[in-house]
Amino acid sequence: MDRLETRELAYFVAVAEELHFGKAAERLGIAQPPLSRAISRLERRMGVRLLERTSRRVALTDAGAVFLGESRQLLDSLDAAVRRAQRARQPGRLVMAVRPGSASGLVADLVRSAEVGSHDVVFTHDRPAALRDGRADVALLCIGTDDLTGLRTAVLTEEAPYALLPRDHPLARRTVVTVAELAQDAHFDPECPTVGLDEIVDRVVLGRLVTVVGSGAVERIPSEVAAVPVSDLLPTRLALAWPEGASRPAVTAFVRSARAAAARRALDAKDTGAVAVQG
């Protein structure tokens, strides 16, 4: 059995998603008969029935469901591979993905301290995806909220959790709150939201949201929003992440220097007390 071609994977994904040969063919920009043949040949070569089809119904078999997931992942990985190779043209240049609004002093420190060539920082909400699709080489993300599958991480720092509340909220003048107290509010959403900080702030100001952010974000909120330490939440662990099997020396060099920079920052913070948990 010779090797499957990516075209065949793309064809199968289209049919598996549409569950309709005609629609899938249209989506692929080809006619229906060649698509039928391609799928048949694919099944024959794999030795597995992927789709159960009558003239009225197309359905995935168990094997087909598995292969659909695998195929999607493979096609994504292929695109990622190309992007990574394209960006590796400048071997020293790294791209770091950061959530908009989270570019605190930490990010500046990382960029400043890196010994490797030049850097770019892309701001995007879906940082794990940016790593997986090859748009970025490293990313700053939260352990526990972000999806870490396929990524390696190095914890850089911990951020104390702060509740964001409207100025006139009953809990706004407290020195410390608990999750249970916050949960009283109908607008409480404990998930580290995937939207930008600016949008979070807007929604809090309007009384539409009560949520928790890391201490790094506190210095960036306007006076209309109160930030109150949360006593019974574990600190958010901020980590530098990069794809497994990253073969670029610049990545490992950057990780090393980032660890050192984070350690220095932690020392400074202890000395001055500026970023202490108690605020």
Add this chain to the structure above:
Amino acid sequence: MDRLETRELAYFVAVAEELHFGKAAERLGIAQPPLSRAISRLERRMGVRLLERTSRRVALTDAGAVFLGESRQLLDSLDAAVRRAQRARQPGRLVMAVRPGSASGLVADLVRSAEVGSHDVVFTHDRPAALRDGRADVALLCIGTDDLTGLRTAVLTEEAPYALLPRDHPLARRTVVTVAELAQDAHFDPECPTVGLDEIVDRVVLGRLVTVVGSGAVERIPSEVAAVPVSDLLPTRLALAWPEGASRPAVTAFVRSARAAAARRALDAKDTGAVAVQG
């Protein structure tokens, strides 16, 4: 830019490994000119120079080195995807990879307790690879010694470390030893070896090896070999592992029942004291 085909990846890998178009073409079973053209077209479509070539020398560019790693991984993943789909034909049937000689009561318990359909157990030394290439659905491996990249794990049990020594070894009659004491022996090899237990035993009997194994293996060694608890090593953590993104319900069901079985085992052991660390 339309999508790269796996054939192009395979061609590139061949050239990148041989660093010689003629040799690579021979390996691929095609003539040299089509290979040259395929690589050129690949580079043109990607917009990146992958190989630096003169009539005397072929070398990888930085981008090429990155793309080589990515391509290898993609081709492996493709083969794995096909195998996984093929085996998913029997959705209930699971294949578990176990190291030869480590099929202690734990494995039997796992297989017995599983609620899902039928199971197979394959015995192989390279269990992580068996998971990655799709030969197995789950595997039993050691955290700390096996490579866990791309795998999810659930720790099932901890095994106390025992030193294996020839019967007539100076330390053989001790009730407990330390790593420092073992290290005196020129044949001491602390790495959890990747060979089978039978080979380990053979080498220990011949006085060619002193090593450490988990308590599960102790009941399987002959009387010519002494097993002495090691006091200053952390217990080996045995974990069930499976590939990230496994989309088969049978896998998650098996993991759940395995966790339960391991918990029951731990309780039994505590009651009877049979597998206690003190032996």
Add this chain to the structure above:
DNA sequence: AGGGTCGATACCCTGAAGGTATGGATCGTC
């Protein structure tokens, strides 16, 4: 029964992939 829908089959055709011959650059050697 008849029309509509949809996947499979039959048959044809185009173009991409592969083969052969050869060019052109570079290195080693006498």
Add this chain to the structure above:
DNA sequence: GACGATCCATACCTTCAGGGTATCGACCCT
């Protein structure tokens, strides 16, 4: 420094896999 050897690139030809059109056959719904 001319010559041969080596090796990648180019030119040109050939083949067949992949795609198109027409149509069949199965199935559902009035």
